[in-house]
Amino acid sequence: MIRVLLADDEAMIRAGVKAILASDPSLEVVAEAGDGRQAVDLAISHHPDVALLDIRMPRLDGLGAASEMRRVAPGTAVVMLTTFGEDDYIAKALDIGASGFLLKSGDPRELIAGIHAVADGAAYLSPRVAQRVIAHFAGGRMTKGAQARDRIGSLTDRETEVLALLGAGMSNGEIARELHIVEGTVKAYVSAILTRLGVRNRVQAAIIAHEAGLVA
Structure with a gap:
C-alpha cells in the first residue's frame, strides 16, 4: 500500500484527486491538508510515502x-501538482528536490x-512538463554536454551504467532487473x-545523463 498525503487549499480539488486515487486499491490517502504548513506537520506525523502538493x-x-x-x-x-505554463x-x-511534476489538467492515469x-524511487514528469524541461535545458547544449561529461567522469563504469538507465526513466526495481542485481544495491548506486x-534528486541526475549523451 502506498500512503499518500494530499495538500491543496481547494476542498473540491482535494475531493476530485482523492476520488481518482481511490480507483487504485494500492493507494491510500492517509492525510489531507489545506495549506503548506499543515502539510509539513502531517508529513512529520503520518510518514506518507508520497506527498502530493x-x-x-x-x-x-x-x-x-x-x-x-x-x-x-x-x-x-x-510530487507537485499545478496548472499548465508555470515554468x-x-x-x-x-x-528543491521534487520527484514529480503533474498538471491538474492532465489525464487522471498520469x-x-x-x-x-x-514511490518506487523513480522520477515522473507529466509529458507536457517534460517537453518544457527539455526545452529549458536545450539552450547551450554543447557547452552543457561537455560539462556533463566532465561531471560523470568521476563515476565508476557500473555507476555510469546505472545513471544511463536512471536517465531513461527506469525505477530502482526496473534497473535491478535489467542489471540482474538486487534493488538494495541499486539504491546504494543511486545514492552514490x-x-x-x-545533485539533489533523480530528475537532476537524469538531466545530466541526457546532457552527457548517455541517453538517446
Whole structure:
C-alpha cells in the first residue's frame, strides 16, 4: 500500500484527486491538508510515502512545503501538482528536490502512474512538463554536454551504467532487473551517483545523463 498525503487549499480539488486515487486499491490517502504548513506537520506525523502538493497554497506555498519536507521528512517523495505554463515553478520545484511534476489538467492515469513511479524511487514528469524541461535545458547544449561529461567522469563504469538507465526513466526495481542485481544495491548506486554529481534528486541526475549523451 502506498500512503499518500494530499495538500491543496481547494476542498473540491482535494475531493476530485482523492476520488481518482481511490480507483487504485494500492493507494491510500492517509492525510489531507489545506495549506503548506499543515502539510509539513502531517508529513512529520503520518510518514506518507508520497506527498502530493499544490503549488499555490496559503501560509506556506507548495515550494516552501516541499523544501521543508525534504529536510524534516526525507523519506517522503514529493510530487507537485499545478496548472499548465508555470515554468518558473517547474524549475524551482526540481531544484528543491521534487520527484514529480503533474498538471491538474492532465489525464487522471498520469496522476496514478506518477505516484507509483516516485514511490518506487523513480522520477515522473507529466509529458507536457517534460517537453518544457527539455526545452529549458536545450539552450547551450554543447557547452552543457561537455560539462556533463566532465561531471560523470568521476563515476565508476557500473555507476555510469546505472545513471544511463536512471536517465531513461527506469525505477530502482526496473534497473535491478535489467542489471540482474538486487534493488538494495541499486539504491546504494543511486545514492552514490547523486553524491558524486552533487545533485539533489533523480530528475537532476537524469538531466545530466541526457546532457552527457548517455541517453538517446
